[in-house]
């Protein structure tokens with residue numbers, strides 16, 4: 157067991173004394189999850205392409221650092237690497253000034269870790285995806301080009317039309333995932349490496365549960381093939397957020413300049429109107445992580461045990477794209493709806509489009 | 522400002538904002554829709570059959586009082602053909618139940634329902650006051666908890682009734698779902714989501730017709746119907762995991778009113794995703810979970826009121842347990858491992874836990890799953906995962922005039938860690 161887990165109350169100074177050991181612990185935990193991407197055999201095979209979403213947070217910065225070293229090690233020993241990283245930053249900022257800052261930061265990453273391919277997209281590029289049911293969001297289809305509005309305007313409009321702060325965050329998260337899957341496919345990547353920590357995955361477990369997307373947990377926190385036909389991997393799933401924050405300051409040189417820290421507390425607003433479910437859960441697990449790190453990990457272990465339903469007829473949700481078992485779509489017509497008329501009337505209008513419970517809740521408030 | 526008309530009848534003035542969806546309603550429409558929704562739950566889940574005798578677990582509190590009132594109303598309005606009986610438990614703590622039992626007695630008259638009050642003395646031969654006298658003030662909470670879990674079912678059995686309904690509401694169910702996620706208990710999570718617990722094998726089924734009703738709406742209904750209930754704030758802090766889940770639910774409701782229902786929905790969906798192999802046992806080795814739904818207090822049970830419980834201790838205990846597990850499984854990892862000082866000295870061994878389950882083979886939680894079978898207690902015939910049920914174990918100890926030590930404490934004993942310490946203390950003084 158690592159020093160940090162054993163004595164979470166250690167003074168930062170003590171961490172520094174043990175920094176080498178600690179850094180190795182973090183690296184080992186992450187690399188252990190990359191077992192499948194070892195160099196095997198003597199015959200040179202084409203490197204497998206993996207998409208690496210870079211958010212500039214401490215976790216993705218740390219993972220990039222670790223994998224960069226991992227690849228260096230493979231080159232040193234075998235003169236070839238088992239995989240290559242396609243790094244992509246999706247910009248969620250809607251202000252031009254912020255975007256300039258992001259692209260400058262991305263340049264810093266390029267010069268620090270030059271061996272990888274880098275690209276950057278704005279979230280508005282998700283509006284061009286043709287596998288999303290835009291009518292459900294009251295948005296024009298991507299091909300109906302209205303030149304008056306830029307993608308950023310349209311995105312702003314879409315987000316602005318959501319009924320609550322939680323719904324806004326939810327639709328942004330959904331579009332982000334769908335865009336990443338699209339980028340991965342266009343770049344012929346076999347998997348996406350998400351830098352989610354244990355803490356983040358625990359947050360996600362409870363956030364999705366609270367949003368009515370409990371059905372989707374088998375695909376939200378587990379390693380393996382996603383319903384989108386591309387692998388999802390979480391190499392940092394055995395590390396706490398606080399461990400990664402410390403790690404990012406212990407590398408030589410530290411990653412600190414490359415990181416944009418976004419503490420959950422900065423999002424928590426005095427008004428419940430502006431607070432999101434995501435904020436609540438982030439704040440909650442930040443405090444649980446302090447005193448009960450193993451309980452955080454146990455939440456993730458628990459939700460990872462859930463298995464997708466097999467054999468049921470499913471249809472992809474028009475927004476998040478996750479498989480929805482027949483007859484379980486929408487927020488109407490289940491036990492908790494208690495209104496026998498709601499589902500019947502909905503189905504009468506002919507073109508009944510499938511939205512999962514969670515997406516339906518986000519759109520309908 | 523002009524008065525807002527009711528969103529349903531469009532004529533009366535809206536006086537109530539529905540907590541569930543913020544719909545503005547008049548008093549009459551609110552009462553109607555609240556009742557109709559429960560009718561919807563009862564009919565779509567085929568909860569009752571004509572001629573059923575139903576015991577309403579009545580504590581005199583708001584939930585069970587509203588349940589009794591609504592079931593009476595619906596039984597008459599829709600001619601369910603049910604025979605409704607109020608069933609109350611008297612723990613035998615002088616003064617503690619006086620007010621609430623008086624409330625239940627008045628309810629029996631108001632609703633014209635037969636009332637049966639079963640005492641612990643009648644069920645177990647011991648009142649709680651006598652238990653306290655025998656074992657002292659410490660640790661009696663566990664006796665009360667274990668006895669209470671079976672009391673409603675045993676009471677129903679005495680009355681020859683096969684179905685007990687309880688006042689658990691949507692907030693309770695949502696809270697239990699989050700709590701079980703936090704403590705990593707998928708079997709319990711799965712069970713807590715179903716409206717009826719107990720299968721064909723159980724003599725007494727339990728159900729919660731208010732499963733989808735918001736606590737705030739229950740309070741509003743009781744208020745507007747001027748129901749006679751006993752409002753008592755529980756003086757005792759809930760067990761740590763439950764307390765944590767409870768405050769999360771309250772915060773979620775504030776951020777998105779539908780969230781309580783959304784959590785219930787998630788729980789129902791997740792119940793279908795729990796792999797077969799997991800349903801029989803918790804993630805936590807050596808913490809046995811019985812398959813019986815009836816002996817587990819699933820939702821928001823209040824403490825027995827005779828003893829405060831430590832808050833936070835349960836989380837700390839579990840944290841420690843999990844760390845020990847992980848420590849054991851990471852010994853072979855090639856990293857300098859440091860064992861925290863003193864851990865070995867202060868291990869929390871479970872009472873009577875068999876040595877093999879303690880020092881057991883290294884088992885990564887959740888990887889190897891064993892199944893547990895449900896049987897019945899050899900002494901009383903009540904469902905139990907052990908040969909002798911917990912109540913009988915405790916009784917045996919009491920009847921020998923000393924606390925019984927060889928008890929495997931189930932995870933549902935929220936007070937187990939406290940009990941453990943207290944029983945250890947007892948053993949010393951008894952020796």
Ligand SMILES: [Zn+2]
Pocket residue numbers: 473474475476477478511512513514515516
């Ligand atoms: Zn969806």
Ligand SMILES: [Zn+2]
Pocket residue numbers: 527528529530531532533546547548549550551
């Ligand atoms: Zn009205």
Ligand SMILES: [Zn+2]
Pocket residue numbers: 898899900901902903909910911912913914
């Ligand atoms: Zn027994």
